[in-house]
Structures are given as C-alpha cells and as structure tokens.
Amino acid sequence: MPNYTVTVATGTQWFAGTDDYIYLTLVGSEHCSERTLLDKALYNDFERGAVDSYDISVGEDLGEIELVKIEKKKYWVQDDWYCKYITVKTPYGDYIEFPCFRWLVDDKEVILRDGRARLPQHDKTWAVKQHRRKELEQRQKTYRWKEWHPGFPMSIDAKAHSELPRDIQFDSEKGVDFVLNYSKAIENLYVNQFMHMFQSSWTDFADFERIFVRIKNTISEYVMQHWKEDFMFGYQFLNGCNPVIISKCTKIPDKFPVTDELVGDSLERGLTLEEEIKEGNIFIADYEVMDGVTANTTDPCTLQYLAAPICLLYRNSQNKIFPIAIQLSQTPGEDNPIFLPTDDQHDWLLAKIWVRSSDFHVHQTVTHLLRTHLISEVFGIAMYRQLPAVHPVFKLLLPHVRFTIAINTKAREQLICECGLFDKANGTGGGGHVELVQRAMKTFTYKSLCFPESIKARGMDSQEELPYYFYRDDGLRVWEAVKNFVTDVVNVYYDSDETLKKDEEIQAFVKDVCSFGMQDFDYCEFPKTLQTKEQLVEYLTIVIFTASAHHAAVNFGQYDWCSWIPNSPPTMRKPPPTKKGEVDITYIVESLPDRGRSCWHLGAVWALSQFQENELFLGMYNDEHFIEKPVKEAMVEFRKNLGEISKVIKNRNEGKKLPYYYLSPDRIPNSVAV
Template sequence: MVTYSVTVATGTTSYSGTNNYIYITLIGEKGESEKTKLDKWLQNDLERGSVDEYEVKSPRDLGSIRWLRLEKVRFLVEDDWFCRYAMVRTPSGETLHFPCYRWLSEDDVIHMREGPAKRPTDDKSPAFLTHRMKELDERQKLYRWKLWKPGVTKCIDAESEDNLHPDVKFDEYRRSDFEHALHVALGELFLKKFVNLFGSSWDSLKSFQRIFWRVKNNIGNYVMKHWKEDWFFGYQFKNGCNPCIIEKCSKIPENFPVTNDMVCKSLGGSTLEEQIQKGNIYIVDFKVLDGVPANVIKGVQQYVAAPICLLYQDPKNRLLPIAIQLHQIPGAENPIFLPSDPENVWLLAKIWVRSSDFQVHQVVYHLCGTHLLAEVFCICTLRQLPSVHPIFKLLTPHTRYTLEINTRARNDLLGKNGVIIRVVASGGRGMDVIAQKAFEMFSYSALCLPDNLKQRGLEGLKDYYYQEDGLQLWFAINKYVKGIAGLYYKTDQEVCEDSELQAWIQDLLQEGFQELPGFGMPEAFHTREELYKFLTMVIFTCSAQHAALNNGQYDWCCWIPNSPCTMRQPPLTSKDDISVEQLMETLPDMSQSSVQMAFTWHLGRKLPNKILLGCFDEEYFTEEGAKKVIAEFREELKDIEKRIEKRNEGLPLGYEYLKPSNIENSVSI
C-alpha cells in the first residue's frame, strides 16, 4: 500500500465550508487511489478558511498524477463547498499543486489538473485532450450567449443573478454589501424625504446643499466651489469622470459656424486659425445624442441636447470654453453661446453641456465601453479556454464578478423599473439608441489607449493626467502580458497553432460581436505581438479604464448642477437673459437630484475587500517563471503609484482614479 499526503484548502468567504461529504481520488498514469472521504474523526473538516491534511492510500504507486477527482455527496441538506486548491505530496517527496477555485454544489464531480499551464499542443495524451474538450463542452452549456438589445454586444443568458453558476456569482460578503448599499444611500444619507417630492424644484442653487452636505467629499466640495468657473468646466474634460470625449480641433466643423469675431476676445486678440495651427483649440462634440428620444418621467417630458463645445488651451495651460452650440444643425433658434453672453445664459449653456456629458459618460463610455465589453471577454474566456490554458489563467482574475454585476445592472439599474429610467433624461428608449450609436462609432483601435489618444490628437493637451497615468498603466500591463504569454508562446507559429486561442477570438467575433461586423478586431491571431496587444486591451479595459470611468462618479456628480442627470425644460433658443427661477426649473427636481446622488455614490464608492490590479488571491499560475513576472508587475505598479502620488502633491486637485491602489482587477461594480 502506497500513501500520499493531500492538503485541501477551503474558501475564506462566508459559507465556503460544508457539512456534506467530500471524497477525493488520485488518478495517475498507473491507476487510481482509493476513494477517500475527507473526514477526520471528531474534527470539523472543510470549514471556512481551513487548510486540512489527509492521507490517501493506493494499492500501487500511481506514477505521474494526472488528475485529482473531487466528489461532493449531499448529507441531509444541500451545503455547497468552495475549494481553493489541493496539494499532493508523493512518497518520493515531490509536491504537486492543483488550483481549483470552484464551487461544488449538489452531487458535483470535478477533475483538477496540476498547476502548470498547458496549451492544447502541449497535451499529447488523448486522455488530456478529451478532458479539455469535456470541460469546454460543460462550460458552453452553462454559459450561453443571448442578445440583450439589437446593435450592441451580446450578453450572458441569465434572467437574474439566481440563474448564474456559483463560480461566477458574488461571494456572500459582496452580495450583502451590494444589496444594502443603495438602501444606505437613500436611508443613511437622509435622502428619502426628498425622493418623494417629485416635481418640486429647488428654490436656488444654494438649496442643493440640503442633500449635498449629507456625505462630505473633498472633490465634491471643490466642485461646488468652482463649478461655475470656465477653467474648471474645461478641466473636467481632461480629468473628470469622462476624459474620453475631448479631441483636438484641426478644422471648425461646417455645422458649427464659429467665426473669429465671436472668439477673438477669448483668444487674447489672436485669431482662431492661428490657435488651431498652434494646436491649442479642442472640441467636444455630442453628436451621438442627436435625435435621441428624451425620457418621460411620471408623465413629464424631459430633454436631451446634442451640443458642440469649442475650447482653448491658454498660456496657463487652462482649457477654457469659448463657444457652445446646443444642437447639431445651426440656425436662428440655435445660437452660438459665448462667455460674453449674460451670466445666467452662459452658465445654463455650460450646464447643458455637462448634462449631455452625463448621458454620454454613463451609456457610451462606462456601460458600453467597459461593462458590456468586459462581459463579452468573460463569456468567451469561460466558453473557449479550459482552466489549464495559460490565457485562461491570465484573464480569469480580470473577469471576477462581471457576469453578476452586469446581470444585476440590466434588472436593477437599466431595466423597465430601474434607476436610469426613473431619473435620467436618456433613460428608456433613448439609452438603447445611444448604445447602438456608441458601438457604431467604437472600433478596436479606439479601445487601445495609445491608438485612441493619437486618433484624438491629444499629445499636446497639458495637465491631462488621464493620459499620463493611463499610458503608464497600459505599458506596464503590456509588459506583464508579454512576460506571461511569452513563457508559453515562443514563436508566432505557436500562436497560430493554438486551436483554443483561435476559437476564443472567433467566438468573440461571431457571437459576442455578432451585431457589430465592422468593429475591426482581428479575425485570428497570427503573431505574438498581435496577441499581446489584444490581451493588453482586454485587461486594461476591465481594470484601469473602468476605474477611470467609474470611481469618480460621485465626486463629479454629487453637486447636481455640475452634472445634471436630466433637464426639465427645453434647451435655450435665444441669448435673452434668464432668471434664477428659470434656471432652477430646468435643473433636476428634488426627487431626481436625490436619486442621482444616491446611485452615483452607490456605484462610485470604494468597495470593501476589492482585489486590486496586480493582486491575485487566487493563484492560478504555479510556475516559478510566471510568479516572477507577476512579482515584477507588482513592483512596477508600486513605482507608478509613487510617481502619481509625487505629482499629486503639487496639485490643488490630485488625479487619483488611476493610482493602482484604486484600480480593481475586474469590472465588479
């Protein structure tokens, strides 16, 4: 009889342990061990966070251990179990590591392979190849595609989070935190009394403080003090919660007839053409909102505009608005507003731009540009890459909780009775139209930060910290990807020959992006560099890009006049002066303001027990080479953190969203 020592680690989150029966069998090239129940006499085995050791007997030496089989058998009541990993110490003293990180529910049986990553070409044994195919077949039955809305990416086929497999659901701590957070936002922030005051306008801008002061926020305080100032209006396009829409203006659009006489005073006596040639003129164009049907909230019509705004980078590197047009087609009732116009008129024109930016940020860049893309990458990874594949091991930490957060969002935030349709001007049908337009204007190159910034001509935009920090992170992630993937793909030919990798990109194109044939993604991977760039884009989108677009929502939106979720009166049609009362009747009412404040706090708050970029509590890679690359990646992220902190020390308002300590590994909120 041969004895093997087996160590089994149970998950650390609530309800990870089990009182059901768990059996283990070692399967080697020379046979199987005895089926052994993991149960020590008079001890509570397999409890939350436990690491238990057992002896497994075999009538003979098993040779190379191929699989470790775990079986769960119900005892009295169903009691799921989460296995982190198992380790086997052979009679010869060799230690084998078997990553798992899976839930066993009902009468589950799973086969775990040893830790080293394997491409399909690395597995010569028919048994291993059959195991890979069987695992993918099971996953493809669990994770099915569904069309959510025409013209956008597909999503997971699940009506609610209850339909998801336990492996991709929130752990108990995350679930409890998420479900109570919005209640806290409305209750603890004392907003409930305002939520029920639908249609009641605030009596002055100062009156917004009645809800604003419920949660103190340093950036929010700064916004409240400076939101009317032109330089701060321009600053937000660089380092606010939507730094993705601004572009260099090389030519004034034909539908935006700004003349030199209109803006020469704002340009310090210089001409518009001179400043365009110097690269100091920038533009934000909300044409994606043109023709979007506005929401009707409780029978009251709301309004959406599609403005164009011209900005000038002055000698102090401030970005100043110099002209605003509220609709795409010029005309007598669509004047170009200027800083020289009456104070309230110019202020309201800027507020219209900020409200349009709210719509575009939430739907185009945040929802479509991170959440929906991350979901597609997640589904493809689960469907086409077995757990032993190196790219599965690389990507799976960046898909954590994405399926559940998106499934919840489709029901609770974006559904027929969701928050968006209750308070946002573009909610309902408008959101669908914007999402379809968003994916029409998206492209693969636009998802790659260096290409995106070059296309928008932003090399000369000063104090653009999103660009500065984002590029550092992009190249750090790219180096990390090259380090990991380079361990397994030594030549371009090896990339071409990886059938599972090629199936992954095909599933992405043919299913996930089925509605978007012109997206421009590669149809296959032909070179290592092509693969590295694509994987960098995936990880960057799921981590840093989402952090840049998500984490500042409350900071910039808690002072409601700065980023109104809706506008209750039509856009201005003349430059005639307006009263404070007219301004207040246009801004969100008490109810809408309160809900905006609550849900932006809920989505942008710092999460408990989040897993930061570069931190992997689930150890999928066991090879020393991969561990070294991961350690180097972490050190580089620490260096980036230090550089950002040093830069921020000298700023009146530091840019914090792309500090690695604020970036979660995945889209999970």
C-alpha cells in the same frame, strides 16, 4: 503499499465550508486510486478556511498523477463547498499542486489538472486531452450567449443573478443589490428628508447646498465652489469623469458655424481662429451621438429633455482649457444660437449646464456602461467558453473578469431594465439609454480600446501642448506596466508566432469575441485570429486595461464630479433655449432636476463610486492559479512597477486642490465589479 498524502484547502468566504460528503480519486498515468471518502473521525472536515490532510493508500504505483477527481454528495441538505486547492504528496516526496478556486454544487464532480499551465498542443496523453475537451464542452453549455438588445454586444444567457453559474456569482448577493444600496446611500447621505417633496423644484443654488452638508469631500466641495467658472468647466474634459470626449480640432465643422468674429475676444494670442487651429490650440467636444435620442417619458407628470451640443474649447497661454463657443443642437439656424462667454451670464451658464448634462449621459451609457462593463462581459464569457482552466491565458485573465458578468446581470435585473432604478433620475431612462448604446456601437472599434491609439486618434497625445492631462499621462504609465507584464507571461508559454498560430483555443477565444460577442459587426474591426505574439500581447493588454484601469478612471470619480448636481444634471426639465436673453436664475433652477431625482442621483453616484468589500487591486493575485516560477517573478516585477507609478502620482498630487488619483494603481480594482 504506496501512500499519498492529500491536502485540501477550503475557501475563506462566507458559506465556503460544507457538511456534505467529499470523495476523491487520484488519476495516474498507470492506474487510478479507489474512490475515497475524505473523513476524519470525531473531526469536522471542510470548515470555512480549513486546511485538511488525508492519507490515501493504494495497492500499486499510480504512475505520474495527471488528474484529481473530487465528488460532493449530499449529506442532509444541498450544501455548496468552495475548494481553493488540493496538493498531493507522492510516495517519492514530490508535491503536486492542483489549483481549484471554484464551487462544488449539487452532486456534480470536478476534475482538476495540476497547476502547470499548458497550451493545447502540448498535451500528449489521452486522459488530459479528453479532460480538456470535456471541460470546454460543459462550459459552452453553461455559458451561453444572449442578445439583450439588438445592436448591443452579446450578454450572458441569464435573467437574474441567481441563475448564473455559482463560480461567477457574488459571494453575497446583498452586497450588490442596487435597490438596497441606493436606499442605504440615500439614508447615509441624509437626503431622504427631501424625498417626500419628490417633484418639487429647488428654489436656488443655495438650496442645493442643503443636501450637500454631510456629503461633500475635497473634490466635490471644490466643484461646488467653482463649477460656474470656465476653467472648471474646461478642466473636466481632461481629468473629470469622462476624459475621452475632447479632441483636437483641425477644422471647424460646417454644422457649427463659429467664426473669428464670434470668438475673437476669447483668443488671447492675437491670432485668428484659423491660426489658432493650425497652432493646435483649439479643441472640440461633439455630442452628436445624443442627437434624436428619446428623452425619458416614464413620469407623465414631469417632462424631461435632452440635447446634442457641440462645444469649442481653447488652450490659453497657461495651457488651461476654456470653452469659447457652445451650440446646443447639431443643426445650425436662428433657433439654435451659438452661445459665447461674452453673452449674458445666465445664458452662458445654462449653455454650459446643458453640455455637462449631455456629458453625463454619454459618460454613463457609452464611456462607462458600453466601453467597460459590456465589453468586459464579452471577453469574460468568451474566456469561459473557449479557454480551459489549464490554459495560461485563462489563468491570466480570470482575476480581471471577476464578478463582471454578475454585476452586469444584476444591473440588467434592477438598474437599467425596464422600470428600473435608472428610470427614476435619468433623462435617458425609459429606453433612451438603449438607443444611445446602439448608436455608439456604430463607431465602436477594437483599436479604440487600445489606450495609446485612442489618445492619439483624438490628437491629445502631445504633453507639451497639454501638460495637465493627467488621465493620459497616468493611463499611459499603467498601460505600459500592464503590457510589460503580459509580454513576460506570453513569453513563458509562446516561444514563437508559430506556437500561437497552432493554439486552437486562443484562436477560438478571439473568434468567439468577434463573431458572437460583437455579433460580427464589421465596423468594430475586432480580430478573428491572432498571427503574432505582438498581437496577442496587445489583445490581452486591452482586456486587462479595459477591465481595470479604464473602468477605474471613468467610474470611481462619479461622486467627486457628479454629486454637485448643477455640475452634472442627470436630467433637464426645460428644453434647451432657442434664443438669447430670455434666461434668468429661476429658469435655470427650474431646468435642473427636482428634489426627488436629485436624491436618487446622489444615491446612485455614491453607490457606484464605492469599492467592493475586500477589493483586489491591480497586481493583487490572491488565488494562485500560476505555479511557474517565471510567472511569479513577472508578478513581483509587475507589482514593483505599479508601486512606482503610485508613488509618482502621490508625489504629483501633494498639495493640489484638485488631485487626480483615479489611475493610481493602488486605487485600480482588477475587474469591473461595481
């Protein structure tokens, strides 16, 4: 009588084990085994972290084992179970791996394919084709698109984290409870003592330091000490939280009438402004997307204000970037002066503060929320809807969408919803952040997600001109490493462009992203088909890089750069000045956030800058979805390349007062999960 040995591994996360009944059926090319209860007498099966083995006897040869069917039936109360994998040892000594890495909930069954990745056109038998089709049909019912706001990328159809499919929920919802985390952060930062004076102003900048005693770190302390300096202001455009706004200026825009006479004193090479532009020494940061956005009115006791500034910057002979002109709104005129470094120190400081505040809003809402969180959710939903677990691209992308849909759902539930935490401290709360995303979507393109092209499009690709643009340099290294890894994996499964064209599932995935996730917005220019392997490599590199490296670059520095509140005010309580010479230090301090909003802001940037517990960083693939040797070898090479990049970055940072480490691979989580 043929005998099969089945080994079942239970997950190690909290509540992964189960006391429910587990049944298993082996589906072969010739016959199926009987439905067998996996149970050992006097033994507690399927404990958390357990690996249990069972012998299954069959009356006849099953042929090649194609599928494994698992069923969970309630024992006492409903008890979810996380199955990592199942292996089957055949009577002939062969071991077949069946990766699972999913939750079994209620009384539903799960049917597993063996671990070999397969394109749809390579499946031959009716059983595996049918399994593939049914899996996608079920997923498309489970993972549904929903419009959160008009003009936004589409989101998952779920109002709360608890409504999500169990496989994409966080292991512990408490770990991502924004209300709880903010409250803990405020307590840990020792700023809750100021909360009772919620709407009262600080008295001076030294007063801000009182909440900075226990919370400073190397970079934030340096920011506190140097934030007023033009060098520090300019440096952040390159290597701060939002290093994607600055562009090379090729022509002074009509709406920003800066002349040689105005800025001549700031130009140190003896050239005119026009000549400096031709030499590539002039840069611009334009916050036009902020123009007309509605300021927060959720608190009738506190007026809040926004601005849409334009800032001109200059690269000096030491290759450092300095601001040389600032206009605080988009329409020139007598009531919209151009502020200069030669103005009164308080005028110039307040103008820079307004730029930093606008930069904070664009960073949080456009660079961070839209261009990492929301777009990664689109890729994730489309992946679940169109790619079965056996598809190599599903296996490749799964670690890079881990918890993304969950964190976004939780944010919509608590953080950026109506009357959510976002409203407490941010000038774009109360709906301004929605307007900001809607405006940003009108210039959001697929190619802007391609890191090398986005750098080049802003004219920031020359290392000679900007040798200290670490975001660019480290980002290009990581992009190339990801691209090489993706290329290796793609080459294992796609031997030609024709093979790609015939892959109906990958084409459906790409179309779903464009036609549903991005709502077919023509201006976004997302592809609806992929015709070449090169296009597929770029597409998958964009998905992985956006979720990992780009998110890391714009998220985990928030506490470093934004905890010193005058450097990144989340709101302003006085309108932008319309004249020069009317500002003093008291006016500036009264413009900044009050004590309560400052505390909420600190809690926010602290909580958002923390890694998840048991974080998986780029190149770490603990769940072994791939079993093919060439892919495992590609992973080893990928980790080796990433390790070399980390060493280069570590060596460069040695002794630096302002180290840049956000794109060091050992600090880049695999996915958007915070």
